[in-house]
Amino acid sequence: MNHLPSQLLQLLLLAAALLRPASAKCHIAKRGLSKDLLLIGTVLTSDGALLDSTILIQSGRIAHVGDICGLGTRGGDASVLNCTGSVVSPGFINTHEHISFATVSPFPDIGERVGHRHDWRLGTRNYTMRAVAVNGSDAAATAWGELRHLFSGTTSIIGGGMVPGLARNLDFRDGVEEGLDERVVIYDTFPLGDGLGMMRNGDCDYGPNPIDRDTAIGYHRYIGHIGEGIDVEAANEFTCLSNVTFDTTPALAGGGLSTDIIAPNVALVHALGLTPQDFDVVAARGAKIVWSPRSNMYLYGKTLNVSYLLEAGITVALGTDWLPSGSATMGREAACAASAANESFGAELPPKLLWEMATANAAVVAGFEDQLGSLEVGKLADIVVFEGGSRERGAADPFEQAIFAPQEKIELVLRGGKILLANSEVEDLVSGTCEPVAFGSSDKIACVADELGSSFKELEASLRGVYPVVLPELPPDEPTCNAAIWSL
Ligand SMILES: [Zn+2]
Known part of the structure; x- marks a missing residue:
């Protein structure tokens, strides 16, 4: 030797x-x-x-x-x-992506900010429906997205899609890599089964197969889009998922009951419609928040008052959401987090705090904190x-x-x-x-x-002509993180 x-x-x-x-x-x-x-x-x-x-x-x-x-x-x-x-x-661990949309360029900014995600997804309430056309095969697009994040220092992604190798996909057993397949994050874009555009206020008559308490609690980690919007309909989603007695009348087609899934193994993505009192419930239950400020600012002209969440003791992790309205890299998401917190709430978020939201906090949200997220002996x-x-x-x-x-x-x-x-x-x-x-x-x-x-x-x-993955400087056509356009 x-x-x-x-x-x-x-x-x-x-x-x-x-x-x-x-x-x-x-x-x-x-x-x-x-x-x-x-x-x-x-x-x-x-x-x-x-x-x-x-x-x-x-x-x-x-x-x-x-x-x-x-x-x-x-x-x-x-x-x-x-x-x-x-x-x-x-x-970095990116706790929120829609990775298979990685070949869709950022939405052109038409100066429209909406109240709820269905407004831009489906064109409800006379808003403009935003077209999402994926270029290339699903596998090629997903690999392309993983490469963009890998080249930006992100080694793990929770993104609703995967290819083998490249970044770890913490929401797929065969995507976690290096034998970490005994657990997985359950990723849910429509916890209330509202993909067809149901918006409710005062009851929980969404889709026929919403998430329920027993199912959510049985998962290692459950990460769902909840309250993605700034209106009462977005707030209603949290009520339906945090208050068992809010709606006890089943809907005819199935579903329709409120439930309570807010627990330590659950993370809420966006949570933009939640009130401070709602965040007090999140904190008291030990649930976590995935913060995607650029997508929030660009689509809704508003983001979370993250200082309030942190003071309440909530674990917050960053996620880029997706290329059409979010950040191309975790670094750009962190830059938006800092500027949005300052502009909207006068808060100064130290770089170390933002770094933790992309590393140790993200590992906790994903339930991989014993393996990932910090440089400690025994970890990957x-x-x-x-x-x-x-x-x-x-x-x-x-x-x-x-x-x-x-x-x-x-x-x-x-x-x-x-x-x-x-x-x-x-x-x-x-x-x-x-x-x-x-x-x-x-x-x-x-x-x-x-x-x-x-x-x-x-x-x-x-994939010639699609959005680049090598981005040595500022990503081109980056969705704005500035609330000022809200007044257009
Ligand atoms: Zn999303």
């Missing part, structure tokens, strides 16, 4: 810190004999950012986090990737490295560098320790079929062909 003494590793680390260029980028400090990987960089944890820290990855999991001295003789034959000055984060090595930028060490907020990073600044994406995207400087460490992909001025290599079943370039060519 070729054990590199830890003193030598420490020397490497010291030299790396001293020689760190103004704009830090990961580079291979040592090629090891084993498949183990030692990352050196600024490691993000819930307790803060650990400068010049290390992470050892063995067999796809995290074997060590922290000071290099704690390694002992472990990692002696690991390859060493020196990312000093860069920021090492858990991969779903890891993203973000370029630290040119500012002096300590001057910039490393959480800000992670959560708001454009794709161009992503140096490395690992799922279960496997390199799926990397800067070209790291090429000698990758395995499998990889190909160069230019992210603006940053040359990267994508190692997705083995899982995709074709090269990235072949998939891109087959």
